[in-house]
Amino acid sequence: MPRMILNETAYFGAGTRSELVAEVQRRNYNKALIVTDKVLVEAGIVSKVTDLMDExxxxYEIFDEVMPNPTIECALGGIEAFKAAQADYLVAIGGGSPQDACKAIGIVIANPEFADIRSLEGVADTRNASVPIIALGTTAGTAAEVTINYVITDLENRRKFVCVDPHDIPQVAIIDSELMASMPKALKAATGMDALTHAIEGYITQAAWELTDALHLKAIEIISRSLRASVAGDPEGVEGMAxxxxxxxMGFSNVGLGLVHGMAHPLGAFYDTPHGVANAILLPTVxxxxxxxxxxxxxxxxxAMGVTGVDSLTLAEARKAAVDAVQQLSTDVGIPTKLTEVGVLAHDVDALSDSAMADxxxxxxxxxxxxxxVKALYRALL
Structure with a gap:
């Protein structure tokens, strides 16, 4: 049966990070653990939020040990930091990795029986809502601030696993494009193609329905007109991507994704491939x-991607036009076209495929x- 789970509150636009203070005061929270990474601290992005909190x-205390593709060990470290800080809410500042780590921390604090982390894989039977999370994104791609999903890397078993839990969604999401503007071009491109993959896979996934279809088509339209400009540094493009x-x-969180993500996750676990790059390489072929x-x-x-004359095309031509438009956008923003360009090795295809099938x-x-x-798809892109 269709359902929609969204944030209680979301703010959009440049400078909206200032709303964090009012939300914390309104909710009578006492102390935050800020979950982020050292790069964002050193770049001064985190201080754009903490300065407001100081004023x-x-x-608050800061846990900045999150690395790309957060691990079980990272989540466990964050859990201990939350306890030591005697915090009562979480603030996630970052892209998908800090957001995902923050969700795992919040869920385990509220549901300590899942402290091994691995038992959260798939749809875990958690009973309690996460510790309250206020999520501020710094990349325009993952949408982790509005989803019920998070991804954790299991280094011991060389795999990434997806956790799907309605209890993990942040209470408040703040979509402030000023926190995203300083992203390097390559990161804007990768996260932007991740967002396009979310929209396209969400639109064609088996669980798709009318409401999520409307969201995904609009997202495809916005992303397609904004991504090139965002990568070029245009503020309106960044705002559009945000x-x-x-x-x-909003859409894919409620209906799921597909094989592109299933195949991309093992690439992150095996080679630490940036998630958006993996998705972008795989998307046209899949x-x-x-x-x-x-x-x-x-x-x-x-x-939605702006192809002209699409209604006069045959179905086969229209399908090819969609794939070509995706490939052209990916090329225009500098994404590689082959998996070998990001270090993927032919002898790993069997193991990658096994992991993708289990995703x-x-x-x-x-x-x-x-x-x-799946093996054939991987090999076609080597």
Missing amino acids: AGLT LGQYVAG MTYNAGYTDEKYRDIAR VCTGGNPRPATLED
Whole structure:
């Protein structure tokens, strides 16, 4: 049965980080643990938030040990930091990695029976809502501030696993494009293509329905017109990407994703490949693989991406036009086209494929995938 789970409150626009103070005061929270990474601290991004907290007399401690593709060990360290700080709420500042680590911390503090972290994989039977989270994104791509999903890396078993839990969604999301403006071009490109992948996979996933379709199509439109400008440093492009990625998150969080994400997660676990880059490389090829299982949806995608004359195309032509538009956007923002360009090795294909088949996202793919299909898709991109 369709459902929608969203933040209690979300703020959009440059400078909206100032709303954090009023939200904390209104909710009578006492002390925050800020979950972030050292790069954002050193770049002065975190201080754009903590300066406001200091001015308002809000107390906090900072846990900045999050690395890309956060690990079980990282989450455990954050849990201990929360306890030591005697905090009662969390503030996530960052892209997908700090946001995901923060969710794991908040869930385990409220549900200590899942302290091993691994038992949170898939749809865990947690009973209590996370410690309250206020989430401020610094990349325009993951939409982790509005989703019920998070991804943790298991170094021991060389894999990433997805956790899906309605209890983990942040209470408040703040989408402040000023926190995203200083992203390097490569990061804008990667996270932007991640957002496009969310929108496209969410639109064609098996659980898609009318409300999420509307969100995903609008997200595709916003992202397609904004990403090139964002990468070029245009403030309006950054603002557009901030909104577009959030709209995509509103949708896919509630209906799931597909094989692109199922295949991208193992690349992050094996090679530490940036998630958005992995998605972008995989997306056109997997779209081609899925095309025959999508009815008219690729025509809609092509139209949303600005392809002209799409209504006069045959269905096969419209499907190809959608794939070509995605590939062109990816190329224009500098994404590699082959997995070998990001260090993927042919001898790992079997293990990568096994992991992709076990990924929770793969089950939502519109075309049921076999192990041999997945191996062939990886090999086609080497």
